[in-house]
Amino acid sequence: MKQLLLATAALLSSPALAADTAALRDAALKDDLAWEITETLTTEIGPRPAAGEAEARARDWAVKKLNALGFANVRIETFDMPAWERGAETAEIISPFPQRLVLAALGNSGATPSAGITAEVVAFDGLQALEAAPAAQVAGKIVFVNHAMAATQDGSAYGPFGQIRRKGPSVASQKGAAAIVIRSIGTDHHRNPHTGVQVWAEGVKPIPAAALTLPDADQLARIFKRGKPVTMHLTLTPRSVGTRQSGNVIAEVPGREKDAGIVLIGGHLDSWDQGTGAIDDAAGVAITTAAAKRIMDAGKPLRTIRLVWFGAEEVGLFGGNAYRDRHRTEKHAVAAESDFGADRVWRFQTNVSATSAPVVTPKLSAALNPLGIAFGGRNGDAGGSDISVMTAIGVPTLELSQDGTRYFDLHHTPDDTLDKVDPEQLRQNVAAWTAMLSVVANDATELGPIDPPAAAH
Amino acid sequence: MKQLLLATAALLSSPALAADTAALRDAALKDDLAWEITETLTTEIGPRPAAGEAEARARDWAVKKLNALGFANVRIETFDMPAWERGAETAEIISPFPQRLVLAALGNSGATPSAGITAEVVAFDGLQALEAAPAAQVAGKIVFVNHAMAATQDGSAYGPFGQIRRKGPSVASQKGAAAIVIRSIGTDHHRNPHTGVQVWAEGVKPIPAAALTLPDADQLARIFKRGKPVTMHLTLTPRSVGTRQSGNVIAEVPGREKDAGIVLIGGHLDSWDQGTGAIDDAAGVAITTAAAKRIMDAGKPLRTIRLVWFGAEEVGLFGGNAYRDRHRTEKHAVAAESDFGADRVWRFQTNVSATSAPVVTPKLSAALNPLGIAFGGRNGDAGGSDISVMTAIGVPTLELSQDGTRYFDLHHTPDDTLDKVDPEQLRQNVAAWTAMLSVVANDATELGPIDPPAAAH
Numbered sequence: 001m002k003q004l005l006l007a008t009a010a011l012l013s014s015p016a017l018a019a020d021t022a023a024l025r026d027a028a029l030k031d032d033l034a035w036e037i038t039e040t041l042t043t044e045i046g047p048r049p050a051a052g053e054a055e056a057r058a059r060d061w062a063v064k065k066l067n068a069l070g071f072a073n074v075r076i077e078t079f080d081m082p083a084w085e086r087g088a089e090t091a092e093i094i095s096p097f098p099q100r101l102v103l104a105a106l107g108n109s110g111a112t113p114s115a116g117i118t119a120e121v122v123a124f125d126g127l128q129a130l131e132a133a134p135a136a137q138v139a140g141k142i143v144f145v146n147h148a149m150a151a152t153q154d155g156s157a158y159g160p161f162g163q164i165r166r167k168g169p170s171v172a173s174q175k176g177a178a179a180i181v182i183r184s185i186g187t188d189h190h191r192n193p194h195t196g197v198q199v200w201a202e203g204v205k206p207i208p209a210a211a212l213t214l215p216d217a218d219q220l221a222r223i224f225k226r227g228k229p230v231t232m233h234l235t236l237t238p239r240s241v242g243t244r245q246s247g248n249v250i251a252e253v254p255g256r257e258k259d260a261g262i263v264l265i266g267g268h269l270d271s272w273d274q275g276t277g278a279i280d281d282a283a284g285v286a287i288t289t290a291a292a293k294r295i296m297d298a299g300k301p302l303r304t305i306r307l308v309w310f311g312a313e314e315v316g317l318f319g320g321n322a323y324r325d326r327h328r329t330e331k332h333a334v335a336a337e338s339d340f341g342a343d344r345v346w347r348f349q350t351n352v353s354a355t356s357a358p359v360v361t362p363k364l365s366a367a368l369n370p371l372g373i374a375f376g377g378r379n380g381d382a383g384g385s386d387i388s389v390m391t392a393i394g395v396p397t398l399e400l401s402q403d404g405t406r407y408f409d410l411h412h413t414p415d416d417t418l419d420k421v422d423p424e425q426l427r428q429n430v431a432a433w434t435a436m437l438s439v440v441a442n443d444a445t446e447l448g449p450i451d452p453p454a455a456a457h
Numbered sequence: 458m459k460q461l462l463l464a465t466a467a468l469l470s471s472p473a474l475a476a477d478t479a480a481l482r483d484a485a486l487k488d489d490l491a492w493e494i495t496e497t498l499t500t501e502i503g504p505r506p507a508a509g510e511a512e513a514r515a516r517d518w519a520v521k522k523l524n525a526l527g528f529a530n531v532r533i534e535t536f537d538m539p540a541w542e543r544g545a546e547t548a549e550i551i552s553p554f555p556q557r558l559v560l561a562a563l564g565n566s567g568a569t570p571s572a573g574i575t576a577e578v579v580a581f582d583g584l585q586a587l588e589a590a591p592a593a594q595v596a597g598k599i600v601f602v603n604h605a606m607a608a609t610q611d612g613s614a615y616g617p618f619g620q621i622r623r624k625g626p627s628v629a630s631q632k633g634a635a636a637i638v639i640r641s642i643g644t645d646h647h648r649n650p651h652t653g654v655q656v657w658a659e660g661v662k663p664i665p666a667a668a669l670t671l672p673d674a675d676q677l678a679r680i681f682k683r684g685k686p687v688t689m690h691l692t693l694t695p696r697s698v699g700t701r702q703s704g705n706v707i708a709e710v711p712g713r714e715k716d717a718g719i720v721l722i723g724g725h726l727d728s729w730d731q732g733t734g735a736i737d738d739a740a741g742v743a744i745t746t747a748a749a750k751r752i753m754d755a756g757k758p759l760r761t762i763r764l765v766w767f768g769a770e771e772v773g774l775f776g777g778n779a780y781r782d783r784h785r786t787e788k789h790a791v792a793a794e795s796d797f798g799a800d801r802v803w804r805f806q807t808n809v810s811a812t813s814a815p816v817v818t819p820k821l822s823a824a825l826n827p828l829g830i831a832f833g834g835r836n837g838d839a840g841g842s843d844i845s846v847m848t849a850i851g852v853p854t855l856e857l858s859q860d861g862t863r864y865f866d867l868h869h870t871p872d873d874t875l876d877k878v879d880p881e882q883l884r885q886n887v888a889a890w891t892a893m894l895s896v897v898a899n900d901a902t903e904l905g906p907i908d909p910p911a912a913a914h
Contacts, residue, residue, distance in 0.1 A: 045556075047557070054556070099504060191649055192648055219733070
């Protein structure tokens with residue numbers, strides 16, 4: 001009730017702007033641009049691995065498209081980065097029950113010889129069990145880490161369960177493991193493995209590291225339950241291919257007041273290599289672009305909106321870091337990213353100063369509540385991966401939280417394809433972003449500095 | 458109403474037997490044996506391609522298991538057959554939008570050279586369009602056949618749409634195509650291709666033939682909509698490996714009256730090579746075995762129940778044909794097969810004589826209705842693939858129709874794994890088969906000869 005009263009107060013305080021916001025928001029529910037961008041990127045480019053030639057083609061397409069849409073200052077800001085490429089990847093149980101398993105190498109995985117390795121498998125239920133194991137139990141073996149991640153609407157299971165992928169390979173290597181295969185960090189029941197990045201801890205020797213599909217991990221766990229020694233033949237031949245170029249594509253909607261700061265929005269252009277990156281993250285660049293276009297077409301906003309299609313997010317936020325390094329001295333009023341699929345927005349969160357929160361929250365609630373979007377609180381984690389590096393330098397952030405219930409069914413798998421995007425939910429996203437931008441790009445309230453400053457995550 | 462009256466009459470006519478049937482049926486709703494068999498076959502053997510070493514291991518396991526369960530006359534009846542093995546299988550669009558596609562060779566596919574072939578792709582919406590095309594439009598090209606199969610509860614879409622897989626490769630070869638890729642004969646939205654058998658028409662030269670996943674077929678169709686010539690690089694290296702041995706595993710519940718004929722039931726032991734054959738068809742052998750075991754344990758039935766775990770069904774009913782050739786002179790009272798997954802039985806159909814139909818239908822209705830199973834009519838197609846060859850020699854058949862709504866999401870894909878089997882629905886299947894067997898194995902009504910004789914299909 002209190003929130004509704006505040007919202008009403010906000011509407012009364014600037015009725016013309018609130019009316020504009022409502023009109024823009026409701027018109028966006030008929031948006032076709034976000035679908036067009038998502039469809040084109042996934043169809044005409046397909047997979048867009050970081051620092052690869054398809055990502056470069058996607059940047060070139062993006063520049064043409066953003067210019068054609070009428071954005072200002074469209075450009076590519078390149079950066080160099082280490083690149084890694086998938087190779088062969090096969091696994092089979094040799095004993096006790098010979099059969100093939102389906103898996104995918106994790107980012108930065110080491111390689112087996114081309115003929116593969118054969119070793120006994122040792123199984124753990126989670127990262128802690130692996131961490132607690134004596135090296136003698138692991139040395140020379142293939143480590144299998146199982147887990148029980150379940151789907152959650154807010155995606156909160158990804159943080160803790162994702163540690164198995166992020167840290168497991170280094171822990172296994174430190175204990176002398178020959179290789180590691182984890183249960184995919186996912187929540188589906190299909191034979192599609194979930195890849196994802198992991199970075200070797202300082203001084204740790206890379207070993208072959210891969211993710212089994214969920215059904216294959218179930219199978220391996222059932223085989224272990226029989227109590228017999230399990231031997232696996234594993235072939236993974238990915239390789240590091242040295243330094244290559246990636247880049248961020250940037251476009252702007254110039255504002256009336258330079259001193260009011262930049263509203264930084266976007267998603268990431270790169271994708272993992274096995275799907276076409278529809279939900280991760282063609283949809284994100286499409287949603288934010290469609291919303292920015294609507295604000296632009298409605299007349300010059302107070303603040304400049306800067307749209308970034310980040311490069312090389314998947315493999316370590318290279319685009320986000322490059323952007324921060326290059327633009328850290330510019331005044332950023334607020335930042336927000338769309339990188340959690342294309343299902344409906346159900347919540348918004350803020351990471352703004354304690355002073356500005358009571359001012360901006362009711363305005364955003366008034367703009368977003370009609371779309372079924374509730375205020376979820378102030379949260380230092382609100383944002384998105386590429387802009388997380390901006391919070392570390394004090395930039396406030398906003399988050400339009402998408403329903404993630406099925407996100408980890410598809411995330412980082414070959415199954416991340418256009419058919420997983422629901423055009424109606426995509427339109428609701430565009431409407432939410434349009435409403436949010438209409439508020440924050442046209443309101444001079446200082447949202448930062450964030451207090452206390454959130455750590456990068 | 459008429460049916461209910463008939464059912465009541467049947468119950469009154471043999472109240473003791475009907476009571477036994479009801480008790481056996483209801484006890485079967487707590488069955489664990491079918492799950493145990495399904496779990497063990499899929500876990501300890503895994504994929505069981507026809508005439509391969511895993512199918513042989515499965516036969517050996519089956520003999521041990523069926524003996525341990527107390528069945529009589531457990532044996533393997535071997536037969537020889539031509540075998541075929543999958544090789545490498547990759548495809549990529551070369552132009553206009555370079556990207557990889559996911560596919561799987563169809564059974565008996567020809568091979569490309571190991572380096573693959575590159576050719577223009579020509580697209581058709583269905584088999585008729587391909588059949589109508591002049592050879593000049595197809596010669597030297599890779600044919601793509603799309604379609605719009607939708608899921609149906611009775612699986613009836615598989616007949617007509619399956620013709621694209623069964624006939625399309627021969628039609629394409631006859632017109633001089635370099636290769637053919639079809640949209641998988643399936644109804645899901647995952648990156649798992651649906652393989653399946655096709656047999657080259659007399660005198661037709663084998664060409665490479667494969668099925669794209671549904672999302673990949675959607676992608677290729679979208680690419681074609683751009684109106685530019687499409688070039689594909691395709692590598693398929695399957696091979697025929699000559700004559701190998703397969704076999705049927707047979708077990709019996711001896712009956713009291715030899716002259717009453719055999720009740721032939723079963724499923725097939727082989728599976729396609731990429732999944733573990735859980736729904737196709739570990740569940741089928743498990744359901745029928747569990748039901749036969751329950752009848753056996755209740756006391757000697759009137760008729761002998763013969764349980765067959767058929768070999769080599771997937772690649773052309775080799776097991777069914779071998780059984781028919783070997784046993785055609787024995788009196789078969791009736792035959793039934795479970796080979797449509799593990800979801801609940803919702804209907805039963807009969808292919809019995811016009812004389813016996815009014816006698817047996819009400820008995821079966823009375824036994825099955827409490828499980829939510831309705832009579833679906835007399836139907837010359839009632840049965841299952843392996844026993845279809847028995848109808849051609851006059852053997853009557855019964856069908857317990859499983860809900861096939863999601864069957865073609867999984868059929869012949871890597872996704873046919875144990876997690877797709879719902880233990881509760883599996884139990885309902887066992888109860889249905891137990892009830893059906895209790896009726897037909899203990900009733901002397903002659904169900905044949907079928908009139909008119911149904912053609913093999």
